[in-house]
Amino acid sequence: MAKITFEDLKKIKEQYRASTTLREGGARAKVSVHMGTCGIASGARPVLKALVREVEDRDIKDVIVTIAGCAGQCTQEPMATVEIKGEPPVVYGKLNEAKAKEIFAQHIVGGTVLEQYTVEERA
Amino acid sequence: MVKFFRTHVLVCAGTGCVASKSIAVKKALEVELAKHHLEDEVQIVATGCNGFCAAGPVMVVYPEGIFYQKLKPEDMPLLVEEHLLNGRPVETFMYKDPLKKQIVPKMHDIAFFGLQELRALRNKGIIDAEKIEDYIARDGYFALAKALNEMTPEQITGEIKESGLRGRGGAGFSTGLKWEFAAQANSTIKYVLCNGDEGDPGAFMDRSILEADPHVVLEGMIIAAKAIAAHQGYIYVRAEYPLAVNRLKIAIAKARDFGLLGKNILDSGFDFDVEIYQGAGAFVCGEETALMTSLEGKRGMPRPRPPFPAHKGLWKKPTILNNVETYANVPPIILNGARWFNSLGTEGSKGTKVFALTGAVNNIGLVEVPMGTTLKTIICDIGGGIPNRRKLKAVQMGGPSGGCIPESLIDTPVDYESITKTGAIMGSGGMVVIDETTCMVNIAKFFLEFTQDESCGKCAPCRIGTKVMLDILKDICEGKGKEGDVETLEDLSVTIKSASLCGLGQTAPNPVLTTIRYFRDEYDAHIKEKICPAHSCVELIKFVVNGEVCKKCGKCVKACPASAIAWEKGQTACIDRDTCVKCKSCITTCPFRAIE
Numbered sequence: 001m002a003k004i005t006f007e008d009l010k011k012i013k014e015q016y017r018a019s020t021t022l023r024e025g026g027a028r029a030k031v032s033v034h035m036g037t038c039g040i041a042s043g044a045r046p047v048l049k050a051l052v053r054e055v056e057d058r059d060i061k062d063v064i065v066t067i068a069g070c071a072g073q074c075t076q077e078p079m080a081t082v083e084i085k086g087e088p089p090v091v092y093g094k095l096n097e098a099k100a101k102e103i104f105a106q107h108i109v110g111g112t113v114l115e116q117y118t119v120e121e122r123a
Numbered sequence: 124m125v126k127f128f129r130t131h132v133l134v135c136a137g138t139g140c141v142a143s144k145s146i147a148v149k150k151a152l153e154v155e156l157a158k159h160h161l162e163d164e165v166q167i168v169a170t171g172c173n174g175f176c177a178a179g180p181v182m183v184v185y186p187e188g189i190f191y192q193k194l195k196p197e198d199m200p201l202l203v204e205e206h207l208l209n210g211r212p213v214e215t216f217m218y219k220d221p222l223k224k225q226i227v228p229k230m231h232d233i234a235f236f237g238l239q240e241l242r243a244l245r246n247k248g249i250i251d252a253e254k255i256e257d258y259i260a261r262d263g264y265f266a267l268a269k270a271l272n273e274m275t276p277e278q279i280t281g282e283i284k285e286s287g288l289r290g291r292g293g294a295g296f297s298t299g300l301k302w303e304f305a306a307q308a309n310s311t312i313k314y315v316l317c318n319g320d321e322g323d324p325g326a327f328m329d330r331s332i333l334e335a336d337p338h339v340v341l342e343g344m345i346i347a348a349k350a351i352a353a354h355q356g357y358i359y360v361r362a363e364y365p366l367a368v369n370r371l372k373i374a375i376a377k378a379r380d381f382g383l384l385g386k387n388i389l390d391s392g393f394d395f396d397v398e399i400y401q402g403a404g405a406f407v408c409g410e411e412t413a414l415m416t417s418l419e420g421k422r423g424m425p426r427p428r429p430p431f432p433a434h435k436g437l438w439k440k441p442t443i444l445n446n447v448e449t450y451a452n453v454p455p456i457i458l459n460g461a462r463w464f465n466s467l468g469t470e471g472s473k474g475t476k477v478f479a480l481t482g483a484v485n486n487i488g489l490v491e492v493p494m495g496t497t498l499k500t501i502i503c504d505i506g507g508g509i510p511n512r513r514k515l516k517a518v519q520m521g522g523p524s525g526g527c528i529p530e531s532l533i534d535t536p537v538d539y540e541s542i543t544k545t546g547a548i549m550g551s552g553g554m555v556v557i558d559e560t561t562c563m564v565n566i567a568k569f570f571l572e573f574t575q576d577e578s579c580g581k582c583a584p585c586r587i588g589t590k591v592m593l594d595i596l597k598d599i600c601e602g603k604g605k606e607g608d609v610e611t612l613e614d615l616s617v618t619i620k621s622a623s624l625c626g627l628g629q630t631a632p633n634p635v636l637t638t639i640r641y642f643r644d645e646y647d648a649h650i651k652e653k654i655c656p657a658h659s660c661v662e663l664i665k666f667v668v669n670g671e672v673c674k675k676c677g678k679c680v681k682a683c684p685a686s687a688i689a690w691e692k693g694q695t696a697c698i699d700r701d702t703c704v705k706c707k708s709c710i711t712t713c714p715f716r717a718i719e
Contacts, residue, residue, distance in 0.1 A: 003382025005390045006268040009259055015125050016260035022131055023185045023249055030186070035210040048129070052164060056127040064186045065129045067210035 017061040027085075028062040029108050034079045036070025043096065044078040050097040051080075054104040063108060076119045082107055093119035128166035130207060131185045133248060137172025137334050138327070138366050144196070145180035151196035155203035165207055171335020171370070172327075173248035175235055177487035178218065183230050183248065190230035191216040221485045221507045235486045238505050240467065242475045243291075243451040244491045246336040252370050255377040258338040264383055266454035270346045271391035274457075279350040280306055283453065286461035287473035292318055292409070292446030293524065293550045294626070295472075295539045298453075301443055304433035305351040308441035313353035315344050315395075316437065316444040319360035319367070320414060322406040323522025324573060326553035328477040329447035331489050333360065333367035336451070337374035341397060343450030345388065346457055348395040351443060355396060359414050362401040371399055406523075406577035410625045411444045413579065424581045425625035446551065448477055468494035472538035476552060482519075483558035485510050490554075495536045498528065502556055511714070513558040517641070521550025523570045523577075524630030526637030527563065546637040548630065560711075562659035563642040564649055568596040570634040574627060585628030588619040592635060601662045604650035609639055658719060661705050665719055670695045672717035679709035679718065 004012075021027050033039070033048040051065045071079050076093030082103065083089045090113050092103055099117055106112050134140075134149045149167060156162050173181050178192035189212045191202070198216060205211045217226050218233050227233045241247070250257035258264070270279050284299025305313060317340060321329040333340060344356050360368055375397055378384040386394045400418055407413045408423040415437045417423030436442025452474060456464045465473040472494035478501065480490045485507035492501060498518055502508070509515050517527040526547035528535060535541050542549045557566065575589040592615050595608050616632030623629045639646060648656050655663040668679075673695045680690045687702035688709065698709070698718070710718050 003387070003390070006272065009264055009268060009389075012256055012259045013262070013265075016256055018125065018127055019131070019257070020260050022128075023133075025186070025188075027186070032210070035208065037209075040209070049164075052127060052129050066186050067129075067208075069209065069211040 014061070018055070021062055022064055026062075027064040029082065029084045030064040030066065031104075031108065032066050032068040032081045032083075034069065034071040034077070034081070035067045036074070036077070038074040039070065039077040039079060042077040046097050047078045047080065047095045047100045050100045051104060054101060058109070060109075073119065079119065084108070084111070091119045092117045128164060130165045131168055132165060132207075133168045133170050133173075133183045133185065135171075135173040135179060135181045135248060136169035137176070137331060138364075139172060139176035140179035140181060141366070143179040145194075147196045148180050148182070148194045148199065151199040152203065155199045156207070159203060159208050161203070161207055168251045169253075170248045170250065171252040172331035172489060174244065174331070174489035175233075175486065176489070177485075184212075187212065188229045188231060190218055190228070190233060190236075192218050221510075235488065235490075235505050235507065238500065239491050240475050240493050241491050242455060242467075243332065243339075243448050243477055244335070244489065245455070246339065247331065247489070248335065250336065252335050252337060253373050255338060255374070255381060258336070262458060263338055263454075264342055264389075266457035267342050267345055267383070268389050270349055270457050271389055271393055276306055276350045276352060279346060279457065282461050283350070283456060284461075286456045286464040287468070288449065288452055288456060288464065289472065289539065290446055291448035291452070291476065291551065293521065293548065295549060298445060298449055301433060301445070302347060302350050304431070305353075305441045305443045308351075308434050310441050312355075312438075312440045313351055314437045314440055314442040315348045315351065315353045315356040316414070316418070316442060317344055317356070317358040317360075317450055318409060318411070318414060318444055318446045319358055319364070320402050320409040321361070321364075321447075321551065322404070322409050322577075323524075323551055323553040324570075325481045325555055326479045326522060326551055328479055328489065328552045330364050330367050332447050332451050332477075333364065334370055337367075337370045338378065339451045339454060340371075340447055341374060341378055341384065343445075343453035344397060345384070345395050346453050347443060347445065347450070349393055351441070353443075354394050356398070357418055357437075358397060358399050359402055359408070359418060360399060361404045363404050368399060368401060375399070405579070406573075407579045407625070407627050410627060413625065414444065415442065424579045425627075427624060448552070469536060469538040469540075471540050472549075476537065476549070478537075478552045478554045480506050480554050480556070482554075482556035483509050483513065483515075483561070484556040492537070494538045497534050497536050499533045501537065501554070502533070506556065509556070509558050511558075513560065515556065516559050516561060517557045517563065519547075519555040519557060519566065519570075519634070520553065521548035521630075521633070522553040523574045524548055524626065524633055525550045525553070526633045527557065527566060527641065528637070529641040531641075546633065546640055548633065560657055560659065560716075562600075562655050562657040563638040563645045564596065564599055564655075565657075565659055567635045567638045568593065568600055571596060571631065574631040578627060578631075582622075582624040582628060584619045584622040585624070585631065588615055588623075589628070589631050591615060592619075592632065596635070599646065599649045600655075600660045602649070602653045602660075604646075606650065608650060609643070609646050613639065658710055658716065659707075661707065664705070664707070664710070666698050666700055666703050666705065666709075667719055668696050668698060669717045669719050672715050674715050674717070676714070678712050678714065682708040682712035684708060 690696040
């Protein structure tokens with residue numbers, strides 16, 4: 001490989017920033033897909049895969065996509081919780097790949113909550 | 124583009140965890156991930172030493188930061204299905220606080236990790252040691268870029284001097300001052316050396332840094348080279364550290380590939396390259412002049428100073444030699460400034476220090492704390508206290524050159540001056556916790572056996588003196604001690620300390636002197652009463668059960684391999700001394716210390 005300069009160092013650091021964010025914290029947003037038995041049965045895995053692909057395709061460095069346990073509202077599965085730093089968490093339900101992509105674009109990147117997909121929190 | 128993984132599993136591949144089969148765990152993990160088609164979502168990273176060696180093999184799962192310990196390959200199906208597929212972390216494999224008896228899922232909530240301040244070890248367990256990009260992502264080589272492009276050699280030396288960084292190998296000499304002397308020396312050829320000849324029994328700080336973060340050492344060395352205008356460096360590391368050597372080799376090759384070693388580094392016009400020299404493992408080669416003699420291809424023996432290495436070192440050229448941990452501290456100082464570094468620590472000792480905490484303590488492993496942290500915090504909070512409900516007796520610091528600090532001084536802050544005042548030394552960072560079952564005379568004997576064996580034999584005080592001292596200590600432990608032995612030991616110590624050629628001999632009597640100073644009563648009990656109060660020296664144990672202390676539990680009976688103990692339920696055990704082979708299994712097993 002060619003000899004690198006200080007500019008190249010900075011480029012490498014930026015390329016690997018997603019890894020750094022994941023291991024050290026400091027992410028701007030976190031999406032947790034709920035992976036209970038019911039969630040997986042109703043299609044949580046394609047939702048998760050779609051979200052992972054979004055991060056990759058958009059080359060986003062400050063968003064964490066992860067999984068969580070059963071959320072306890074089986075009728076609403078597949079579900080995902082979006083947490084943007086400094087804002088209350090938003091729970092989405094009855095997701096599919098297309099909705100997941102939309103939520104990623106509008107809410108996580110754009111900052112607008114998609115009310116039509118949210119789940120009412122049970123009291 | 125760099126592939127995105129939603130989950131990173133960091134498996135420790137340091138020497139400790141590899142020994143407890145972490146590679147097999149990693150392989151089982153790979154198989155399970157493939158089974159569930161998760162290999163595109165979950166990344167496995169083999170890291171250097173995580174530090175919590177007693178809990179090995181260990182694993183940390185990000186982004187949650189869940190810490191798993193004592194893993195076995197057969198645990199992987201459950202772990203993968205539950206945590207990585209279903210998002211339910213598995214409590215069975217988590218750490219349990221030994222004092223509060225509670226499960227602690229996250230690594231940073233575990234007292235062992237939470238109370239540490241990671242500077243020299245800032246990349247341990249979080250990067251792939253064999254991947255230069257992981258290092259760069261954590262600001263790796265940014266300090267080098269700053270030093271090469273924005274700073275003069277005087278500014279570099281000035282910054283290091285102002286930071287108050289002192290040699291982490293043991294002697295604690297000012298690193299900045301050392302660099303300044305070498306920078307001022309007039310020569311076109313100069314050398315930068317790294318001392319990775321870690322030899323203290325039980326110490327593994329330097330090995331862990333080399334295994335977990337080899338690039339930080341290279342970066343520190345290149346910065347040092349710029350400061351003193353050297354163009355060639357050597358890393359002296361013992362051949363007993365194959366993993367460290369291997370990681371270093373990979374790191375050097377990668378750095379050369381990237382142009383971070385070699386000609387015209389980072390387009391700055393500065394040239395520097397490094398070679399590894401593997402030592403055969405002689406303890407004396409950790410001494411600077413002996414190390415240089417060994418590097419020159421001769422038998423590793425010390426020579427008198429002056430001339431100091433800063434003027435006449437390797438091949439009689441101006442040379443600086445710093446310890447692995449010292450170099451690991453250099454890049455952050457250059458990047459964040461001297462004031463950032465010296466904001467932590469005490470008046471004379473700045474920054475942090477890494478210790479290899481071992482012995483009679485619950486959490487064994489690598490610990491980095493700010494200078495000035497008390498021994499109590501390290502042993503009782505980070506270390507999680509003494510196991511088996513035993514009492515703390517002493518802390519051995521500084522290895523064979525150090526000494527034993529008694530329990531009464533447990534509030535001593537850990538810094539160069541305070542530790543020296545106790546008679547021990549800071550040393551390179553070995554910290555062995557000793558409980559009431561250890562005999563202090565025997566500890567002194569153990570360390571002297573080591574130094575006597577490792578003495579190179581060049582000067583008489585060390586070669587003969589340590590032998591005579593060792594013979595006396597052996598006699599005392601075997602019940603053949605005489606009145607006046609302690610005084611003879613003290614006399615010999617003074618002579619050996621003042622007349623030996625190098626640091627090995629000059630410090631060899633320290634373990635004896637400190638144990639005499641704080642545990643004179645144990646020496647007297649051995650010599651006058653012919654008893655070993657810790658019930659440790661075999662020749663002085665009667666192997667009799669004390670009926671008043673015995674709780675009639677029968678544990679000793681099960682432990683005895685010679686079936687020499689007679690016992691019935693509700694009765695005091697009785698040892699048949701003709702059948703007894705004096706293996707001490709009963710003594711180690713007895714929870715009440717009833718066997719005398």
